[in-house]
Amino acid sequence: MYSHKILDNGLDVILVKRDSMMSASVLFCVKVGSSKETKENAGLSHLIEHISFRATKRKNTFEIKQPIEEVGGVLNAFTSKNFTVFFAKIPSLKVNETLEIMSEILYEPLFKEEDIEKEKGIILEEISSYEDEPINIVFENLYKNVYDDNFSRPIMGYKDTVMNIKKTTIEEFHNKYYQPENTVVIISGKFDEDSVLKQLNGIKSIANLNSFKNNITSPSIVDKEIFIKKYKNDLASNYLVQGFKAPPKLDKSYYSTLVLNTFLGSGMSSLLFSKIREEEGLAYEVTSDYETYPKAGLLLFYAATTEKNLENLLGKIEEVVEDLKNNKEIEKWFNYGKKRLIGKLTLEVENNLSMALNVLDLYVNYGKIITIEEFIKNIEKVEIHNVVETAKNIFSNNKYVSILSPKNQ
Template sequence: MTSRSSRTTARTSPEARAVARTQTLLPGKDGIGTVRRTTLPGGLRIVTETLPSVRSATFGIWAHVGSRDETPALNGATHYLEHLLFKGTHKRSALDISAAIDAVGGEMNAFTAKEYTCYYARVLDTDLPLAIDVVCDMLTGSLILAEDVDAERGVILEEIAMTEDDPGDVVHDLFAKTMFGDTPLGRPVLGTVDTINALTRDQVARFYKKHYDPTHLVVAAAGNIDHATVVRQVRRAFEKAGALTRTDAVPVTPRDGHRAIRTAGRVELLNRRTEQAHVVLGMPGYARTDDRRWALGVLNTALGGGMSSRLFQEVREKRGLAYSVYSYTSGFADCGLFGVYAGCRPSQIHDVLRICRDELDRVAHEGLADDEIARAIGQLSGSTVLGLEDTGALMNRIGKSELCWGDQMSVDDMLAHIASVTPDDVRAVAADLLGQRPSLSVIGPLKDKQADRLDEAVA
């Protein structure tokens, strides 16, 4: 058993000190918003965006691993591992990790998705070296002790229980299962009570060793930073951990391939004694690399992306049938989802489903009016810019772009793509996507007669 007091000394070969490759991906304006990438000889990529006008910096490390990389027996391992990397390294205990960032008023967290995991810290620009040292230490030197695995098991089971208490969250997991079935994309990111109880320390440790190689990682930093300084500090941290010894290593490429979703007309009902019925009505969408994603974004905004959207107006404003109603899209490497969510009184579920289905069918056959499309383009453009107003959002953008696309797109180019969407583009996507037969997921206390009628919504 490894103890926290043990320490290995890593030696760096002369080859590992080879010159790194640095590129300017986005030049920015007057040095503001410049995005650079450096690839180290060990296959680690470092991307930064410089914003001299702020006093903060956000540092993150993205791992090319998510719940879709798990076998059925390992369901939940990626998220379990996310927790365990905060539990201690050769240099720091769990308390040392949290106290170091707390002591400078920073914030540190992580999140796991179906195709990636991210660990990050947001601090004052002067404290960036500390954030780099702490986060890099977590990613390269985690001990994954058996006692920590056992202790954290209870925490994760409580997190699953907390999620289960929120049917508005659970219904989205149910919809993924409805669409993808018993596949990695259809299983919950958190895992299940059974899989979490069955996971062992050795299984999690092997998962860590396999997926946290530097070639699977992207370092991202944004704020009042200097690219060369960040590269130097990250390189030093990884070399001290002995993580950059493979001089022939190259970064993994973004996920690709094609997964066809043929699910249609499926209904999944989870009967629970809740105050509301929670529904998701949806169908296959587009992969995140599909050129039609820009038109889909405009369509989604017009349909259910705000208070002026069709679904909000029809379901909430005109009829008062729901407090929360919206549409959303999820794009993966090779497929996607489009869904409409609503929470309503169980007695009104069929009225809500009928209105939502009628609107989807109407837009599929008639399209949207030009003024709706123009308004949606304006809303989407504004929200895109406003969503990038802090260093955390900038770090997320450049880190995810490098990991998922292998490239960077400027905000101006993003806005140009949105602005170039035509009414014909939106109508074509609406006909293609909304013309499909939907599937339905429901959580709520439905009586037998109500449950029997759910098939009407997907007929």
């Protein structure tokens, strides 16, 4: 089912054959993101992602998008701290044409001055919209105080840095990182293996294969208590994020933390939803998230509540944390978390894009292919005592709190 090859041009290719499907997903992951930028060019990776769809040496923007979209397909991309990922979902008959289009987007974009300026304007609007959202603000305030500089900057950058990025800076950054030997390609679904490998091997490499090394990095996390409270006009609710240092992706406690995070905040049957919303009525929305890197991790709680309920909400979260540290009622929640996590993974991989993204996440972090079946088996091995020990360790760490409250008029 899984085939892994390093091609002559350096492309790292993983093929997941699923011949029962009538579709496929194609994913190109360039191993560079916002953490590789400087303070002065913050937002550069995200800007390149945008401009790449404007024009290539042989195609204009309509010729890039129309062949995929006219058959009901999707062509898109996203930028993260460590990666820029371009992806497509298409009917199987369109795989080879999609590979041609995507390889041109990645390796042959035309960085025309007028296109650069247009995309800068679009990104400024995107930043304005992002900065208006209280959820984004409360998380960014936390990251600024918890992560090191390279990971605390917003992926989109800042308005002034984006506006000041020069064409020469874009081209130098692109030439350095957008190389086949710095790219992982994953195709999941129905396709002709020999045909796609021949096509991918035809992509030319510019860099020296023997000298290019670009390992993904992890943030450093502060080792002290953090409490930030900021205010914003025109808010009706208080927004809260509370975090703890958690095991990194390569730690032996990674799988038990996944189970812990799932029963804490995934679904309306989760612990946080049950205890804080259903029983106490302290928040309309409450959830958890596990943010991981190879050598760093954060377990985060998020909630939105009214001014009168804020203090009680903080107290209830503290009570939940103490109960978990003392192993109260954990068996009920453990079973829910483990079953839900396995079930969600099983459902997700029915989708070719979800399958490709899962394979990518595991591969780039572990440096080897871990199948979804193997991943699920690792979750199945997690026992209650593993989660109890993990919860005690996590909740004994420093507490990081970020609150965004309405500004009194």
